[in-house]
Amino acid sequence: xxxxxxxxxxxxxxxxxxxxxxxxxxxxxxxxxxxxxxxxxxxxxxxxxxxxxxxxxxxxxxxxxxxxxxxxxxxxxxxxxxxxxxxxxxxxxxxxxxxxxxxxxxxxxxxxxxxxxxxxxxxxxxxxxxxxxxxxxxxxxxxxxxxxxxxxxxxxxxxxxxxxxxxxxxxxxxxxxxxxxxxxxxxxxxxxxxxxxxxxxxxxxxxxxxxxxxxxxxxxxxxxxxxxxxxxxxxxxxxxxxxxxxxxxxxxxxxxxxxxxxxxxxxxxxxxxxxxxxxxxxxxxxxxxxxxxxxxxxxxxxxxxxxxxxxxxxxxxxxxxxxxxxxxxxxxxxxxxxxxxxxxxxxxxxxxxxxxxxxxxxxxxxxxxxxxxxxxxxxxxxxxxxxxxxxxxxxxxxxxxxxxxxxxxxxxxxxxxxxxxxxxxxxxxxxxxxxxxxxxxxxxxxxxxxxxxxxxxxxxxxxxxxxxxxxxxxxxxxxxxxxxxxxxxxxxxxxxxxxxxxxxxxxxxxxxxxxxxxxxxxxxxxxxxxxxxxxxxxxxxxxxxxxxxxxxxxxxxxxxxxxxxxxxxxxxxxxxxxxxxxxxxxxxxxxxxxxxxxxxxxxxxxxxxxxxxxxxxxxxxxxxxxxxxxxxxxxxxxxxxxxxxxxxxxxxxxxxxxxxxxxxxxxxxxxxxxxxxxxxxxxxxxxxxxxxxxxxxxxxxxxxxxxxxxxxxxxxxxxxxxxxxxxxxxxxxxxxxxxxxxxxxxxxxxxxxxxxxxxxxxxxxxxxxxxxxxxxxxxxxxxxxxxxxxxxxxxxxxxxxxxxxxxxxxxxxxxxxxxxxxxxxxxxxxxxxxxxxxxxxxxxxxxxxxxxxxxxxxxxxxxxxxxxxxxxxxxxxxxxxxxxxxxxxxxxxxxxxxxxxxxxxxxxxxxxxxxxx
Numbered sequence: 001x002x003x004x005x006x007x008x009x010x011x012x013x014x015x016x017x018x019x020x021x022x023x024x025x026x027x028x029x030x031x032x033x034x035x036x037x038x039x040x041x042x043x044x045x046x047x048x049x050x051x052x053x054x055x056x057x058x059x060x061x062x063x064x065x066x067x068x069x070x071x072x073x074x075x076x077x078x079x080x081x082x083x084x085x086x087x088x089x090x091x092x093x094x095x096x097x098x099x100x101x102x103x104x105x106x107x108x109x110x111x112x113x114x115x116x117x118x119x120x121x122x123x124x125x126x127x128x129x130x131x132x133x134x135x136x137x138x139x140x141x142x143x144x145x146x147x148x149x150x151x152x153x154x155x156x157x158x159x160x161x162x163x164x165x166x167x168x169x170x171x172x173x174x175x176x177x178x179x180x181x182x183x184x185x186x187x188x189x190x191x192x193x194x195x196x197x198x199x200x201x202x203x204x205x206x207x208x209x210x211x212x213x214x215x216x217x218x219x220x221x222x223x224x225x226x227x228x229x230x231x232x233x234x235x236x237x238x239x240x241x242x243x244x245x246x247x248x249x250x251x252x253x254x255x256x257x258x259x260x261x262x263x264x265x266x267x268x269x270x271x272x273x274x275x276x277x278x279x280x281x282x283x284x285x286x287x288x289x290x291x292x293x294x295x296x297x298x299x300x301x302x303x304x305x306x307x308x309x310x311x312x313x314x315x316x317x318x319x320x321x322x323x324x325x326x327x328x329x330x331x332x333x334x335x336x337x338x339x340x341x342x343x344x345x346x347x348x349x350x351x352x353x354x355x356x357x358x359x360x361x362x363x364x365x366x367x368x369x370x371x372x373x374x375x376x377x378x379x380x381x382x383x384x385x386x387x388x389x390x391x392x393x394x395x396x397x398x399x400x401x402x403x404x405x406x407x408x409x410x411x412x413x414x415x416x417x418x419x420x421x422x423x424x425x426x427x428x429x430x431x432x433x434x435x436x437x438x439x440x441x442x443x444x445x446x447x448x449x450x451x452x453x454x455x456x457x458x459x460x461x462x463x464x465x466x467x468x469x470x471x472x473x474x475x476x477x478x479x480x481x482x483x484x485x486x487x488x489x490x491x492x493x494x495x496x497x498x499x500x501x502x503x504x505x506x507x508x509x510x511x512x513x514x515x516x517x518x519x520x521x522x523x524x525x526x527x528x529x530x531x532x533x534x535x536x537x538x539x540x541x542x543x544x545x546x547x548x549x550x551x552x553x554x555x556x557x558x559x560x561x562x563x564x565x566x567x568x569x570x571x572x573x574x575x576x577x578x579x580x581x582x583x584x585x586x587x588x589x590x591x592x593x594x595x596x597x598x599x600x601x602x603x604x605x606x607x608x609x610x611x612x613x614x615x616x617x618x619x620x621x622x623x624x625x626x627x628x629x630x631x632x633x634x635x636x637x638x639x640x641x642x643x644x645x646x647x648x649x650x651x652x653x654x655x656x657x658x659x660x661x662x663x664x665x666x667x668x669x670x671x672x673x674x675x676x677x678x679x680x681x682x683x684x685x686x687x688x689x690x691x692x693x694x695x696x697x698x699x700x701x702x703x704x705x706x707x708x709x710x711x712x713x714x715x716x717x718x719x720x721x722x723x724x725x726x727x728x729x730x731x732x733x734x735x736x737x738x739x740x741x742x743x744x745x746x747x748x749x750x751x752x753x754x755x756x757x758x759x760x761x762x763x764x765x766x767x768x769x770x771x772x773x774x775x776x777x778x779x780x781x782x783x784x785x786x787x788x789x790x791x792x793x794x795x796x797x798x799x800x801x802x803x804x805x806x807x808x809x810x811x812x813x814x815x816x817x818x819x820x821x822x823x824x825x826x827x828x829x830x831x832x833x834x835x836x837x838x839x840x841x842x843x844x845x846x847x848x849x850x851x852x853x854x855x856x857x858x859x860x861x862x863x864x865x866x867x868x869x870x871x872x873x874x875x876x877x878x879x880x881x882x883x884x885x886x887x888x889x890x891x892x893x894x895x896x897x898x899x900x901x902x903x904x905x906x907x908x909x910x911x912x913x914x915x916x917x
Contacts, residue, residue: 542554
């Protein structure tokens with residue numbers, strides 16, 4: 001494996017060669033419109049967890065690749081910043097930040113808690129430190145401070161700084177060993193930390209010298225207003241070397257970090273005109289104009305500070321926002337051989353012949369020499385769609401005509417159209433056969449041209465009925481000598497036995513009823529895999545054809561193919577499949593894992609939009625794809641061999657949303673378990689990765705083990721809302737997926753314990769059980785007593801009824817008449833006392849008095865009694881169910897009937913029926 005440092009070095013050198021080219025410095029950009037609190041950035045550092053911290057004129061920002069979190073001055077909070085303009089961040093050996101808060105003095109800041117301590121004092125008079133001009137935490141953990149009052153060092157375990165020197169100190173940098181360099185108003189001094197002695201080494205002083213810097217070799221650099229000076233020491237003698245860089249340095253009034261040494265030992269420093277990069281040899285340098293590094297349409301600022309994080313992402317703080325270049329953006333850097341390839345637009349075809357690239361675009365056919373030593377030459381002023389180099393060294397170009405070109409002499413011959421020669425319309429595809437014949441796919445005709453005999457053989461659906469239409473879009477001669485031909489309407493054809501002349505044709509096409517066929521009938525590109533598989537790119541998906549059994553495997557959106565409209569397909573030296581799309585850049589497919597990776601302009605591509613038929617692989621294994629914005633060259637080994645960053649993935653917080661705890665946030669950092677009461681639900685779990693290069697590419701899945709059997713996709717969302725979890729213990733699993741990075745722990749688990757309310761605890765259920773038993777016992781006693789009373793009443797009533805039923809002679813004729821009328825209207829639920837009175841010809845009062853005297857019952861009770869008697873007879877002698885019996889005797893509500901019946905006879909209607917049976 002080459003390794004990230006080597007790869008980044010290769011691409012960095014390449015970048016320096018063409019640094020003035022438009023768009024070469026690929027950056028991501030953030031400003032206030034994307035979340036920054038302020039666009040003026042004075043310093044950048046990274047904490048032990050991996051977060052990026054940004055010092056601005058409006059507070060301190062913490063960045064996780066997605067969002068910015070602010071820490072700013074708050075008037076009524078003594079633990080907030082003392083001033084919003086943070087000019088410098090220094091980290092001590094404990095990971096604590098020391099902040100130079102402009103006009104606010106000295107602050108310390110703990111990244112894990114966000115707590116600020118601003119109570120720092122001078123030991124000499126116990127006054128608060130209000131002004132800091134220079135600040136430095138050395139390798140031994142000592143904090144040094146300089147301002148107009150002098151030079152100070154922090155006392156151990158105290159909030160005091162002791163004065164070591166009364167001279168104004170404007171900059172402090174650490175040298176090797178036990179020394180510090182100090183920039184003062186009197187000159188430059190070297191300070192011995194152990195002895196406290198200071199030796200003057202140069203008379204130049206602030207403000208003529210804007211700042212100091214010590215590189216890893218121990219050399220001291222002075223930044224003057226109009227030049228750069230190197231100061232070296234040898235045997236106690238100090239020598240100066242002037243570096244002739246015409247780039248005025250920025251004043252350290254605005255920044256204390258205008259210079260930075262990267263992992264390649266190059267020095268970067270910001271000036272008025274741009275960024276100067278001084279090579280490790282300390283001789284060669286390049287200057288980047290600010291206009292060239294800021295994104296198009298963005299007002300260019302000036303560089304104030306630089307930083308390189310643990311994953312070699314390079315950060316630039318400017319007056320107009322934050323820039324970051326990742327090693328990943330350089331994977332698709334411009335070709336060192338052909339640096340002008342982005343000047344060709346709407347590229348239709350590409351081929352390399354004799355160290356030159358031949359590029360067919362909408363404006364014609366061009367020859368581009370290696371290293372761009374000579375200007376590109378236009379060979380044909382015509383729209384060319386297909387290019388191929390024959391074994392005899394000629395170049396064939398297809399468009400409205402077919403051209404034969406000598407690439408050395410640059411002579412051009414038109415293959416004439418005629419009865420025995422070329423026919424058909426526009427040429428879309430070219431391929432050379434086993435015997436040197438040129439296969440030509442043109443509109444309406446597939447033909448084979450013999451360059452010796454200058455004759456053509458024609459293959460159309462007229463000559464060969466097996467062809468549904470003429471295959472013209474893509475041609476491929478595989479390693480077995482078979483010709484594959486893609487068509488516009490009818491799929492793919494395989495021509496076998498070409499050498500014998502007895503051609504056999506196989507047809508592969510899309511049929512909606514056959515899921516094992518091609519995914520689409522418009523075939524646009526073909527490539528042969530390392531195992532002989534044929535990769536078929538269509539207007540609706542990618543297909544893989546087994547070369548022996550001809551089985552087809554489809555790859556569509558559900559398989560990870562973001563864009564199914566494919567323009568070109570190639571297979572690299574390791575068997576990896578690459579394809580271009582019409583609007584979503586370039587994809588990479590590993591046939592073993594069947595995992596797709598997509599790349600777009602944010603990754604460094606020239607364009608997201610690629611054109612039909614514009615794909616090519618040269619003998620060195622480089623891949624070429626034509627786009628609307630030039631030729632994209634891909635070196636697959638640069639993608640494969642780059643070390644993937646190990647990124648931190650972790651839970652961040654839990655936020656409750658219930659009314660009593662609304663907005664309450666619990667830090668989940670380094671926690672494996674959390675417990676809270678059920679009343680706190682609903683709640684949201686938050687998690688994040690610290691990936692600063694295209695963090696939006698990271699997708700997430702989650703699973704609650706006790707509920708979900710499968711992983712649930714959560715897209716780019718970094719939170720999960722739980723609204724209705726019952727009390728219990730759950731294991732939440734979340735995993736991050738990003739093809740560009742390796743996560744230190746790709747899956748995180750959090751044990752969540754939700755405690756129930758008091759009325760759902762075990763103790764409560766024991767109380768419920770005891771109370772239930774008591775209630776049941778009491779209910780049983782009451783029911784037993786009521787049953788005894790009902791039984792006695794029932795026996796007395798039955799005896800009375802029996803006497804009345806068996807001795808009609810003693811019953812008054814009036815009662816018999818009333819009974820007869822009621823029985824005649826028994827099923828009529830609307831039968832009323834008023835109707836009965838009308839039938840009898842008496843008043844309601846008269847009726848009531850007579851029935852009361854004869855039966856000891858009111859009119860309504862007497863009618864009800866007759867209905868219930870009839871019901872009892874029906875229950876005992878018919879198969880009618882309870883509801884039917886109720887309706888038969890004039891009740892509209894079976895439940896009401898059952899209740900009256902039970903009260904009258906001491907048992908339910910169902911019990912009466914069962915007992916009688």
